[in-house]
Amino acid sequence: MSKEKKYLTTASGAPVGDNQNSITAGHRGPTLIQDVHLLEKLAHFNRERVPERVVHAKGAGAHGYFEVTNDVSKYTKADFLSEVGKKTPMFIRFSTVAGELGSADTVRDPRGFAVKFYTEEGNYDLVGNNTPVFFIRDAIKFPDFIHTQKRNPRTHRKDADATWDFWSLSPESLHQITILHSERGIPATLRHMNGYGSHTFKWVNADGSAVWVKYHFKTDQGVKNLDPNLADKLAGENPDYHMADLYNAIEDGDYPTWTLKVQVMPVEDANTYNIDPFDVTKVWPHEDYPLIEVGKMVLDRNPENYFAEVEQAAFSPGHFVPGIEASPDKMLQGRLFAYSDAHRYRIGANHEALPINRAKSEVNNYQRDGYMRFDGNGGGSVNYEPNSVDGPKETPENNITPFEVSGFADSVAYDSEDHFSQPGNLFRNVMSDEERAHTIQNFADHLSGVTREEIKLRQISLFYKVDPELGTGVAEKLGLSVPETAK
Ligand code: HEM
Numbered sequence: 045m046s047k048e049k050k051y052l053t054t055a056s057g058a059p060v061g062d063n064q065n066s067i068t069a070g071h072r073g074p075t076l077i078q079d080v081h082l083l084e085k086l087a088h089f090n091r092e093r094v095p096e097r098v099v100h101a102k103g104a105g106a107h108g109y110f111e112v113t114n115d116v117s118k119y120t121k122a123d124f125l126s127e128v129g130k131k132t133p134m135f136i137r138f139s140t141v142a143g144e145l146g147s148a149d150t151v152r153d154p155r156g157f158a159v160k161f162y163t164e165e166g167n168y169d170l171v172g173n174n175t176p177v178f179f180i181r182d183a184i185k186f187p188d189f190i191h192t193q194k195r196n197p198r199t200h201r202k203d204a205d206a207t208w209d210f211w212s213l214s215p216e217s218l219h220q221i222t223i224l225h226s227e228r229g230i231p232a233t234l235r236h237m238n239g240y241g242s243h244t245f246k247w248v249n250a251d252g253s254a255v256w257v258k259y260h261f262k263t264d265q266g267v268k269n270l271d272p273n274l275a276d277k278l279a280g281e282n283p284d285y286h287m288a289d290l291y292n293a294i295e296d297g298d299y300p301t302w303t304l305k306v307q308v309m310p311v312e313d314a315n316t317y318n319i320d321p322f323d324v325t326k327v328w329p330h331e332d333y334p335l336i337e338v339g340k341m342v343l344d345r346n347p348e349n350y351f352a353e354v355e356q357a358a359f360s361p362g363h364f365v366p367g368i369e370a371s372p373d374k375m376l377q378g379r380l381f382a383y384s385d386a387h388r389y390r391i392g393a394n395h396e397a398l399p400i401n402r403a404k405s406e407v408n409n410y411q412r413d414g415y416m417r418f419d420g421n422g423g424g425s426v427n428y429e430p431n432s433v434d435g436p437k438e439t440p441e442n443n444i445t446p447f448e449v450s451g452f453a454d455s456v457a458y459d460s461e462d463h464f465s466q467p468g469n470l471f472r473n474v475m476s477d478e479e480r481a482h483t484i485q486n487f488a489d490h491l492s493g494v495t496r497e498e499i500k501l502r503q504i505s506l507f508y509k510v511d512p513e514l515g516t517g518v519a520e521k522l523g524l525s526v527p528e529t530a531k
Pocket of ligand 1: 186
Protein backbone atom coordinates (compact mmCIF):
# COMPACT_ATOMS: atom_id res chain seq x y z
CA MET A 45 0.00 0.00 0.00
CA SER A 46 1.41 3.38 -1.04
CA LYS A 47 2.20 5.73 1.86
CA GLU A 48 2.63 8.68 -0.53
CA LYS A 49 -1.07 9.22 -1.16
CA LYS A 50 -3.63 9.60 1.63
CA TYR A 51 -5.69 6.44 1.77
CA LEU A 52 -9.27 6.15 2.97
CA THR A 53 -9.79 4.54 6.36
CA THR A 54 -12.57 3.63 8.72
CA ALA A 55 -12.90 5.76 11.85
CA SER A 56 -10.67 3.28 13.63
CA GLY A 57 -8.01 3.72 10.96
CA ALA A 58 -8.27 0.52 8.93
CA PRO A 59 -7.84 0.95 5.14
CA VAL A 60 -11.12 0.77 3.21
CA GLY A 61 -11.15 -1.48 0.15
CA ASP A 62 -14.34 -0.24 -1.55
CA ASN A 63 -16.25 2.96 -0.77
CA GLN A 64 -18.69 2.71 -3.73
CA ASN A 65 -20.17 -0.80 -3.54
CA SER A 66 -21.67 -2.45 -0.46
CA ILE A 67 -20.78 -6.07 0.27
CA THR A 68 -23.72 -8.15 -0.91
CA ALA A 69 -24.47 -11.86 -1.05
CA GLY A 70 -23.83 -12.33 -4.73
CA HIS A 71 -24.58 -9.89 -7.54
CA ARG A 72 -28.17 -9.15 -6.44
CA GLY A 73 -28.11 -10.52 -2.95
CA PRO A 74 -29.04 -8.63 0.21
CA THR A 75 -26.38 -6.56 1.91
CA LEU A 76 -24.24 -8.33 4.47
CA ILE A 77 -24.05 -7.08 8.04
CA GLN A 78 -20.40 -8.00 7.69
CA ASP A 79 -19.84 -4.74 5.77
CA VAL A 80 -18.71 -2.89 8.88
CA HIS A 81 -17.51 0.07 6.83
CA LEU A 82 -21.05 0.54 5.47
CA LEU A 83 -22.55 0.16 8.98
CA GLU A 84 -20.16 2.70 10.41
CA LYS A 85 -20.74 5.14 7.57
CA LEU A 86 -24.56 5.02 7.92
CA ALA A 87 -24.46 5.09 11.72
CA HIS A 88 -22.13 8.07 11.89
CA PHE A 89 -24.23 9.94 9.35
CA ASN A 90 -27.29 9.44 11.58
CA ARG A 91 -25.44 11.21 14.36
CA GLU A 92 -24.14 14.21 12.41
CA ARG A 93 -26.50 16.76 13.95
CA VAL A 94 -26.30 18.25 17.41
CA PRO A 95 -29.39 20.15 18.59
CA GLU A 96 -29.48 23.60 17.04
CA ARG A 97 -29.36 26.52 19.48
CA VAL A 98 -32.82 27.03 21.02
CA VAL A 99 -32.48 30.69 19.99
CA HIS A 100 -29.95 32.30 17.62
CA ALA A 101 -29.72 29.07 15.60
CA LYS A 102 -28.64 30.65 12.29
CA GLY A 103 -25.26 32.31 12.47
CA ALA A 104 -22.00 33.26 10.83
CA GLY A 105 -18.62 33.28 12.54
CA ALA A 106 -15.23 34.90 12.02
CA HIS A 107 -11.86 35.02 13.73
CA GLY A 108 -9.96 38.20 14.43
CA TYR A 109 -8.23 40.21 17.07
CA PHE A 110 -8.94 43.00 19.50
CA GLU A 111 -6.40 45.78 20.01
CA VAL A 112 -6.47 48.26 22.89
CA THR A 113 -6.28 51.88 21.68
CA ASN A 114 -7.00 53.76 24.90
CA ASP A 115 -5.83 53.27 28.48
CA VAL A 116 -8.79 52.15 30.62
CA SER A 117 -6.69 50.59 33.40
CA LYS A 118 -8.02 53.12 35.91
CA TYR A 119 -11.42 51.42 35.50
CA THR A 120 -10.51 47.74 35.11
CA LYS A 121 -7.63 45.44 35.91
CA ALA A 122 -8.66 43.09 33.07
CA ASP A 123 -5.30 42.01 31.67
CA PHE A 124 -6.40 42.03 28.03
CA LEU A 125 -7.32 45.72 28.39
CA SER A 126 -4.22 46.60 30.43
CA GLU A 127 -2.13 48.55 27.90
CA VAL A 128 -2.48 50.40 24.64
CA GLY A 129 -1.38 48.22 21.73
CA LYS A 130 -2.16 44.91 23.47
CA LYS A 131 -3.75 42.44 21.04
CA THR A 132 -6.02 39.55 21.99
CA PRO A 133 -7.26 36.89 19.56
CA MET A 134 -11.06 36.66 19.38
CA PHE A 135 -13.88 34.85 17.65
CA ILE A 136 -17.29 36.34 16.87
CA ARG A 137 -20.61 34.79 15.96
CA PHE A 138 -23.38 36.91 14.44
CA SER A 139 -26.89 35.45 14.37
CA THR A 140 -30.58 36.02 13.91
CA VAL A 141 -32.73 35.13 16.91
CA ALA A 142 -35.99 33.43 16.02
CA GLY A 143 -35.32 31.42 12.87
CA GLU A 144 -33.97 27.91 12.54
CA LEU A 145 -30.51 26.91 11.31
CA GLY A 146 -31.55 27.18 7.66
CA SER A 147 -33.70 30.31 7.94
CA ALA A 148 -33.22 33.49 5.89
CA ASP A 149 -30.72 36.13 6.95
CA THR A 150 -32.59 39.26 5.87
CA VAL A 151 -35.55 39.08 8.24
CA ARG A 152 -36.63 41.71 10.77
CA ASP A 153 -35.07 40.37 13.96
CA PRO A 154 -32.36 41.46 16.39
CA ARG A 155 -28.89 40.20 15.43
CA GLY A 156 -26.74 38.37 17.95
CA PHE A 157 -23.26 39.80 18.43
CA ALA A 158 -21.33 37.24 20.51
CA VAL A 159 -17.62 37.84 21.06
CA LYS A 160 -15.12 35.47 22.66
CA PHE A 161 -11.83 37.06 23.72
CA TYR A 162 -9.11 34.42 24.24
CA THR A 163 -7.29 36.37 26.96
CA GLU A 164 -4.21 35.30 28.93
CA GLU A 165 -6.51 34.97 31.95
CA GLY A 166 -9.06 32.69 30.30
CA ASN A 167 -11.92 33.40 27.92
CA TYR A 168 -14.03 36.51 28.26
CA ASP A 169 -17.35 36.28 26.41
CA LEU A 170 -19.49 39.30 25.63
CA VAL A 171 -22.77 37.88 24.36
CA GLY A 172 -24.72 40.86 23.11
CA ASN A 173 -27.01 41.98 20.32
CA ASN A 174 -27.08 44.75 17.72
CA THR A 175 -29.56 46.59 19.97
CA PRO A 176 -28.64 48.38 23.22
CA VAL A 177 -31.80 47.19 25.02
CA PHE A 178 -33.95 44.05 25.26
CA PHE A 179 -37.66 43.12 25.08
CA ILE A 180 -38.03 42.07 28.72
CA ARG A 181 -36.09 42.71 31.92
CA ASP A 182 -36.51 39.59 34.01
CA ALA A 183 -35.16 36.16 33.01
CA ILE A 184 -38.34 34.52 34.28
CA LYS A 185 -40.20 35.84 31.19
CA PHE A 186 -37.65 34.62 28.63
CA PRO A 187 -39.03 31.14 27.78
CA ASP A 188 -42.56 32.59 27.33
CA PHE A 189 -41.24 35.42 25.19
CA ILE A 190 -39.31 33.05 22.94
CA HIS A 191 -42.32 30.75 22.56
CA THR A 192 -44.13 33.72 20.95
CA GLN A 193 -41.26 34.23 18.50
CA LYS A 194 -41.10 30.60 17.44
CA ARG A 195 -43.70 28.42 15.71
CA ASN A 196 -47.28 27.93 16.88
CA PRO A 197 -47.56 24.50 18.54
CA ARG A 198 -50.58 23.58 16.39
CA THR A 199 -49.96 25.14 12.99
CA HIS A 200 -46.16 25.06 13.17
CA ARG A 201 -46.18 28.51 11.59
CA LYS A 202 -44.98 31.87 12.90
CA ASP A 203 -47.80 33.42 14.89
CA ALA A 204 -48.36 37.19 14.86
CA ASP A 205 -51.20 36.83 17.40
CA ALA A 206 -48.84 35.26 19.94
CA THR A 207 -46.10 37.80 19.27
CA TRP A 208 -48.33 40.85 19.69
CA ASP A 209 -50.42 39.33 22.48
CA PHE A 210 -47.22 38.99 24.51
CA TRP A 211 -45.78 42.39 23.54
CA SER A 212 -49.03 44.24 24.14
CA LEU A 213 -49.19 42.67 27.62
CA SER A 214 -45.48 43.39 28.28
CA PRO A 215 -45.09 47.16 27.81
CA GLU A 216 -41.42 46.95 28.83
CA SER A 217 -40.88 45.64 25.27
CA LEU A 218 -41.82 49.02 23.69
CA HIS A 219 -38.29 50.38 23.48
CA GLN A 220 -36.85 47.28 21.83
CA ILE A 221 -39.74 46.80 19.40
CA THR A 222 -39.48 50.45 18.34
CA ILE A 223 -35.81 49.84 17.46
CA LEU A 224 -36.73 46.55 15.80
CA HIS A 225 -39.37 48.14 13.56
CA SER A 226 -37.16 51.11 12.71
CA GLU A 227 -34.72 51.07 9.77
CA ARG A 228 -32.20 49.26 12.00
CA GLY A 229 -34.43 46.19 12.24
CA ILE A 230 -32.89 44.76 9.05
CA PRO A 231 -29.16 45.53 8.73
CA ALA A 232 -27.72 45.81 5.22
CA THR A 233 -24.95 43.38 6.18
CA LEU A 234 -23.44 42.06 9.39
CA ARG A 235 -20.54 44.45 8.78
CA HIS A 236 -22.82 47.50 8.79
CA MET A 237 -24.33 47.21 12.25
CA ASN A 238 -23.26 48.12 15.77
CA GLY A 239 -23.01 45.65 18.63
CA TYR A 240 -23.90 46.21 22.29
CA GLY A 241 -23.28 44.34 25.53
CA SER A 242 -26.81 45.61 26.39
CA HIS A 243 -26.59 44.77 30.11
CA THR A 244 -24.67 46.78 32.65
CA PHE A 245 -21.48 45.08 33.84
CA LYS A 246 -19.08 45.83 36.67
CA TRP A 247 -15.47 46.80 36.01
CA VAL A 248 -13.03 46.62 38.90
CA ASN A 249 -9.55 48.16 38.93
CA ALA A 250 -6.34 47.00 40.61
CA ASP A 251 -7.26 48.92 43.81
CA GLY A 252 -10.57 47.09 44.03
CA SER A 253 -12.65 50.14 43.02
CA ALA A 254 -15.66 49.40 40.85
CA VAL A 255 -17.66 51.22 38.16
CA TRP A 256 -20.68 50.17 36.11
CA VAL A 257 -20.13 49.91 32.34
CA LYS A 258 -22.09 49.46 29.15
CA TYR A 259 -20.34 48.26 25.96
CA HIS A 260 -20.85 49.70 22.46
CA PHE A 261 -19.15 48.25 19.36
CA LYS A 262 -19.45 50.96 16.70
CA THR A 263 -19.11 49.68 13.15
CA ASP A 264 -16.32 51.43 11.25
CA GLN A 265 -18.12 50.53 8.01
CA GLY A 266 -20.99 52.86 9.02
CA VAL A 267 -24.54 51.78 9.86
CA LYS A 268 -26.49 50.72 6.77
CA ASN A 269 -29.88 49.07 6.63
CA LEU A 270 -31.94 47.14 4.11
CA ASP A 271 -35.15 48.28 2.50
CA PRO A 272 -37.81 45.78 3.70
CA ASN A 273 -38.96 44.98 0.15
CA LEU A 274 -35.42 44.20 -0.96
CA ALA A 275 -34.95 42.19 2.23
CA ASP A 276 -38.02 40.09 1.39
CA LYS A 277 -36.72 39.50 -2.12
CA LEU A 278 -33.27 38.53 -0.86
CA ALA A 279 -34.80 36.18 1.71
CA GLY A 280 -36.23 34.21 -1.20
CA GLU A 281 -33.33 34.49 -3.62
CA ASN A 282 -30.39 34.17 -1.28
CA PRO A 283 -31.31 33.20 2.29
CA ASP A 284 -27.61 33.19 3.21
CA TYR A 285 -27.04 36.75 1.99
CA HIS A 286 -25.48 38.07 5.22
CA MET A 287 -23.29 35.01 5.73
CA ALA A 288 -22.01 35.29 2.16
CA ASP A 289 -21.29 39.01 2.48
CA LEU A 290 -19.19 38.53 5.62
CA TYR A 291 -17.34 35.52 4.24
CA ASN A 292 -16.58 37.21 0.92
CA ALA A 293 -15.40 40.46 2.49
CA ILE A 294 -12.93 38.58 4.68
CA GLU A 295 -11.79 36.33 1.79
CA ASP A 296 -11.19 39.50 -0.27
CA GLY A 297 -9.04 41.04 2.47
CA ASP A 298 -11.65 43.74 3.15
CA TYR A 299 -11.53 43.15 6.90
CA PRO A 300 -14.45 44.65 8.82
CA THR A 301 -13.62 46.54 12.01
CA TRP A 302 -15.52 47.93 15.00
CA THR A 303 -14.43 50.49 17.60
CA LEU A 304 -15.27 49.39 21.14
CA LYS A 305 -16.45 52.16 23.44
CA VAL A 306 -17.84 52.06 26.96
CA GLN A 307 -20.08 54.22 29.07
CA VAL A 308 -18.81 54.36 32.66
CA MET A 309 -21.05 55.09 35.65
CA PRO A 310 -19.64 55.62 39.17
CA VAL A 311 -21.14 52.93 41.43
CA GLU A 312 -22.76 55.52 43.75
CA ASP A 313 -24.80 56.95 40.85
CA ALA A 314 -26.77 53.71 40.63
CA ASN A 315 -28.65 54.74 43.79
CA THR A 316 -29.56 58.23 42.61
CA TYR A 317 -29.65 58.21 38.78
CA ASN A 318 -33.13 58.72 37.37
CA ILE A 319 -32.83 55.52 35.30
CA ASP A 320 -32.37 52.11 36.93
CA PRO A 321 -28.98 51.10 35.48
CA PHE A 322 -29.84 47.41 35.84
CA ASP A 323 -32.98 47.63 33.72
CA VAL A 324 -31.96 46.24 30.30
CA THR A 325 -34.91 47.92 28.60
CA LYS A 326 -33.24 51.32 29.14
CA VAL A 327 -30.23 53.14 27.68
CA TRP A 328 -28.06 55.67 29.49
CA PRO A 329 -28.20 58.99 27.64
CA HIS A 330 -24.74 59.82 26.28
CA GLU A 331 -24.87 63.35 27.67
CA ASP A 332 -24.93 61.80 31.17
CA TYR A 333 -22.38 59.08 30.48
CA PRO A 334 -20.31 59.80 27.35
CA LEU A 335 -18.66 57.10 25.27
CA ILE A 336 -15.02 56.34 26.11
CA GLU A 337 -12.93 54.56 23.50
CA VAL A 338 -11.34 51.23 24.45
CA GLY A 339 -10.05 49.55 21.29
CA LYS A 340 -10.58 48.11 17.86
CA MET A 341 -11.92 44.71 16.76
CA VAL A 342 -10.73 43.41 13.40
CA LEU A 343 -12.16 40.32 11.68
CA ASP A 344 -9.49 38.88 9.40
CA ARG A 345 -10.01 35.11 9.10
CA ASN A 346 -12.90 32.90 8.06
CA PRO A 347 -13.54 29.65 9.90
CA GLU A 348 -11.96 26.63 8.24
CA ASN A 349 -14.82 24.33 9.25
CA TYR A 350 -18.31 25.60 9.99
CA PHE A 351 -19.42 22.85 12.35
CA ALA A 352 -16.18 22.70 14.35
CA GLU A 353 -15.90 26.42 14.83
CA VAL A 354 -19.29 28.10 14.44
CA GLU A 355 -21.75 25.39 15.47
CA GLN A 356 -19.61 24.16 18.37
CA ALA A 357 -18.80 27.68 19.61
CA ALA A 358 -20.19 28.12 23.11
CA PHE A 359 -20.49 31.71 24.36
CA SER A 360 -21.56 32.35 27.93
CA PRO A 361 -22.29 35.66 29.68
CA GLY A 362 -20.87 33.85 32.73
CA HIS A 363 -17.38 33.70 31.23
CA PHE A 364 -15.70 36.60 33.02
CA VAL A 365 -12.05 37.44 33.64
CA PRO A 366 -10.60 39.23 36.70
CA GLY A 367 -11.60 42.91 36.52
CA ILE A 368 -15.00 42.26 34.89
CA GLU A 369 -17.99 41.07 36.92
CA ALA A 370 -21.76 40.68 36.79
CA SER A 371 -24.28 43.35 37.74
CA PRO A 372 -27.59 42.63 39.51
CA ASP A 373 -29.52 42.99 36.20
CA LYS A 374 -32.20 40.25 36.52
CA MET A 375 -31.86 39.24 32.88
CA LEU A 376 -28.10 38.92 33.11
CA GLN A 377 -28.42 36.91 36.31
CA GLY A 378 -30.65 34.36 34.53
CA ARG A 379 -28.28 34.24 31.57
CA LEU A 380 -25.38 33.37 33.87
CA PHE A 381 -27.09 29.99 34.29
CA ALA A 382 -28.79 29.50 30.92
CA TYR A 383 -25.88 29.44 28.48
CA SER A 384 -23.49 26.88 29.98
CA ASP A 385 -26.52 24.73 30.76
CA ALA A 386 -27.54 24.96 27.07
CA HIS A 387 -23.98 24.03 26.05
CA ARG A 388 -23.91 20.95 28.28
CA TYR A 389 -27.12 19.80 26.60
CA ARG A 390 -26.18 20.84 23.07
CA ILE A 391 -22.52 19.81 22.85
CA GLY A 392 -21.75 18.04 26.11
CA ALA A 393 -20.22 18.37 29.55
CA ASN A 394 -16.73 18.79 28.13
CA HIS A 395 -17.59 21.49 25.57
CA GLU A 396 -15.02 23.86 27.06
CA ALA A 397 -12.28 21.52 25.82
CA LEU A 398 -13.39 21.73 22.16
CA PRO A 399 -10.75 23.59 20.14
CA ILE A 400 -12.95 26.64 19.42
CA ASN A 401 -13.86 27.01 23.10
CA ARG A 402 -10.59 25.99 24.71
CA ALA A 403 -8.89 28.84 26.55
CA LYS A 404 -5.51 29.76 25.11
CA SER A 405 -4.25 30.15 28.68
CA GLU A 406 -3.66 27.11 30.91
CA VAL A 407 -6.79 25.41 32.27
CA ASN A 408 -6.22 23.74 35.66
CA ASN A 409 -9.02 22.35 37.78
CA TYR A 410 -10.31 19.20 39.43
CA GLN A 411 -13.04 18.39 36.91
CA ARG A 412 -12.54 14.93 35.42
CA ASP A 413 -14.21 12.38 33.13
CA GLY A 414 -17.58 12.82 31.38
CA TYR A 415 -18.64 12.06 27.81
CA MET A 416 -16.13 12.87 25.08
CA ARG A 417 -13.22 13.58 27.40
CA PHE A 418 -10.77 13.68 24.53
CA ASP A 419 -7.82 15.43 26.18
CA GLY A 420 -5.56 13.68 28.69
CA ASN A 421 -8.21 14.07 31.45
CA GLY A 422 -5.62 15.45 33.85
CA GLY A 423 -3.42 12.36 33.49
CA GLY A 424 -2.24 11.05 36.83
CA SER A 425 -2.42 14.43 38.55
CA VAL A 426 -4.33 14.97 41.78
CA ASN A 427 -8.13 15.18 41.32
CA TYR A 428 -9.27 16.55 44.69
CA GLU A 429 -8.79 19.64 46.83
CA PRO A 430 -7.54 20.42 49.42
CA ASN A 431 -4.45 18.34 48.76
CA SER A 432 -0.87 18.31 49.98
CA VAL A 433 0.69 17.35 46.65
CA ASP A 434 0.91 20.79 45.05
CA GLY A 435 -2.27 20.71 42.97
CA PRO A 436 -3.56 23.99 41.46
CA LYS A 437 -4.40 26.55 44.13
CA GLU A 438 -7.04 29.25 44.38
CA THR A 439 -5.91 32.88 44.11
CA PRO A 440 -7.84 35.05 46.61
CA GLU A 441 -6.85 38.22 44.75
CA ASN A 442 -9.15 37.01 41.97
CA ASN A 443 -12.22 36.82 44.19
CA ILE A 444 -15.09 39.02 43.10
CA THR A 445 -15.25 42.43 44.81
CA PRO A 446 -17.57 42.18 47.80
CA PHE A 447 -20.80 44.14 47.49
CA GLU A 448 -23.59 44.96 49.89
CA VAL A 449 -27.10 43.61 49.51
CA SER A 450 -30.19 44.48 51.54
CA GLY A 451 -33.95 43.98 51.61
CA PHE A 452 -36.34 41.03 51.86
CA ALA A 453 -36.17 38.01 49.58
CA ASP A 454 -39.33 38.28 47.48
CA SER A 455 -40.55 38.30 43.88
CA VAL A 456 -39.76 41.96 43.34
CA ALA A 457 -40.77 44.04 40.34
CA TYR A 458 -38.62 46.87 38.99
CA ASP A 459 -39.49 50.28 40.49
CA SER A 460 -40.09 52.14 37.25
CA GLU A 461 -43.05 51.46 34.99
CA ASP A 462 -42.06 54.23 32.58
CA HIS A 463 -41.81 52.21 29.38
CA PHE A 464 -42.71 55.18 27.22
CA SER A 465 -40.18 58.03 27.63
CA GLN A 466 -37.18 56.39 25.96
CA PRO A 467 -38.96 54.94 22.90
CA GLY A 468 -40.87 58.25 22.69
CA ASN A 469 -37.61 60.17 22.64
CA LEU A 470 -36.22 57.81 20.01
CA PHE A 471 -39.31 58.23 17.84
CA ARG A 472 -39.65 62.04 18.24
CA ASN A 473 -36.08 63.27 18.58
CA VAL A 474 -33.74 60.75 16.99
CA MET A 475 -35.70 59.55 13.94
CA SER A 476 -36.12 61.72 10.84
CA ASP A 477 -39.59 62.27 9.34
CA GLU A 478 -38.87 59.52 6.84
CA GLU A 479 -37.71 57.10 9.53
CA ARG A 480 -40.84 57.82 11.59
CA ALA A 481 -43.03 57.07 8.57
CA HIS A 482 -41.17 53.82 7.89
CA THR A 483 -41.42 52.75 11.53
CA ILE A 484 -45.19 53.31 11.50
CA GLN A 485 -45.44 51.33 8.24
CA ASN A 486 -43.27 48.48 9.58
CA PHE A 487 -45.38 48.22 12.73
CA ALA A 488 -48.59 48.25 10.68
CA ASP A 489 -47.27 45.59 8.29
CA HIS A 490 -46.38 43.29 11.16
CA LEU A 491 -49.59 43.95 13.11
CA SER A 492 -51.73 43.35 10.04
CA GLY A 493 -51.00 39.64 10.49
CA VAL A 494 -52.82 39.68 13.86
CA THR A 495 -56.32 38.19 13.71
CA ARG A 496 -57.65 39.37 17.12
CA GLU A 497 -58.64 43.04 17.10
CA GLU A 498 -58.35 43.41 20.91
CA ILE A 499 -54.60 42.69 20.60
CA LYS A 500 -54.16 45.37 17.92
CA LEU A 501 -56.09 47.91 20.01
CA ARG A 502 -54.11 47.12 23.16
CA GLN A 503 -50.86 47.64 21.25
CA ILE A 504 -52.12 50.84 19.59
CA SER A 505 -52.94 52.21 23.07
CA LEU A 506 -49.35 51.54 24.14
CA PHE A 507 -48.01 53.19 20.97
CA TYR A 508 -50.19 56.23 21.69
CA LYS A 509 -48.54 56.55 25.10
CA VAL A 510 -45.12 56.38 23.44
CA ASP A 511 -46.15 59.14 21.06
CA PRO A 512 -49.62 60.18 19.83
CA GLU A 513 -48.33 60.31 16.21
CA LEU A 514 -47.13 56.69 16.49
CA GLY A 515 -50.41 55.44 17.98
CA THR A 516 -52.58 57.34 15.52
CA GLY A 517 -50.37 56.50 12.56
CA VAL A 518 -50.42 52.74 13.18
CA ALA A 519 -54.17 52.79 13.95
CA GLU A 520 -54.94 54.57 10.67
CA LYS A 521 -52.89 52.14 8.62
CA LEU A 522 -54.82 49.28 10.20
CA GLY A 523 -58.18 50.97 9.63
CA LEU A 524 -58.74 51.38 13.39
CA SER A 525 -58.86 54.29 15.84
CA VAL A 526 -56.94 54.85 19.03
CA PRO A 527 -59.13 53.64 21.95
CA GLU A 528 -60.46 56.55 24.06
CA THR A 529 -59.08 54.90 27.21
CA ALA A 530 -55.53 55.44 25.90
CA LYS A 531 -55.91 59.20 25.50
C1 HEM B 1 -28.12 32.43 22.58
C2 HEM B 1 -30.82 32.11 26.57
C3 HEM B 1 -31.22 36.93 26.74
C4 HEM B 1 -28.00 37.25 23.17
C5 HEM B 1 -28.85 31.92 23.64
C6 HEM B 1 -28.99 30.53 23.95
C7 HEM B 1 -29.73 30.44 25.07
C8 HEM B 1 -30.08 31.78 25.47
C9 HEM B 1 -30.13 29.17 25.82
C10 HEM B 1 -28.40 29.38 23.13
C11 HEM B 1 -26.99 29.12 23.61
C12 HEM B 1 -26.33 27.99 22.87
O1 HEM B 1 -26.96 26.95 22.66
O2 HEM B 1 -25.14 28.14 22.53
C13 HEM B 1 -31.13 33.38 26.98
C14 HEM B 1 -31.87 33.71 28.18
C15 HEM B 1 -32.00 35.07 28.21
C16 HEM B 1 -31.33 35.58 27.04
C17 HEM B 1 -32.39 32.70 29.19
C18 HEM B 1 -32.67 35.95 29.22
C19 HEM B 1 -32.79 35.65 30.48
C20 HEM B 1 -30.35 37.45 25.82
C21 HEM B 1 -29.99 38.84 25.72
C22 HEM B 1 -29.08 38.93 24.71
C23 HEM B 1 -28.87 37.58 24.19
C24 HEM B 1 -30.51 39.96 26.62
C25 HEM B 1 -28.34 40.11 24.18
C26 HEM B 1 -28.20 41.22 24.83
C27 HEM B 1 -27.76 35.97 22.73
C28 HEM B 1 -26.85 35.67 21.65
C29 HEM B 1 -26.89 34.29 21.48
C30 HEM B 1 -27.82 33.77 22.45
C31 HEM B 1 -26.01 36.64 20.85
C32 HEM B 1 -26.13 33.47 20.43
C33 HEM B 1 -24.75 33.11 20.94
C34 HEM B 1 -23.99 32.39 19.86
O3 HEM B 1 -23.73 33.02 18.82
O4 HEM B 1 -23.68 31.21 20.04
N1 HEM B 1 -29.54 32.67 24.57
N2 HEM B 1 -30.82 34.53 26.31
N3 HEM B 1 -29.66 36.72 24.88
N4 HEM B 1 -28.33 34.81 23.19
FE1 HEM B 1 -29.56 34.69 24.74
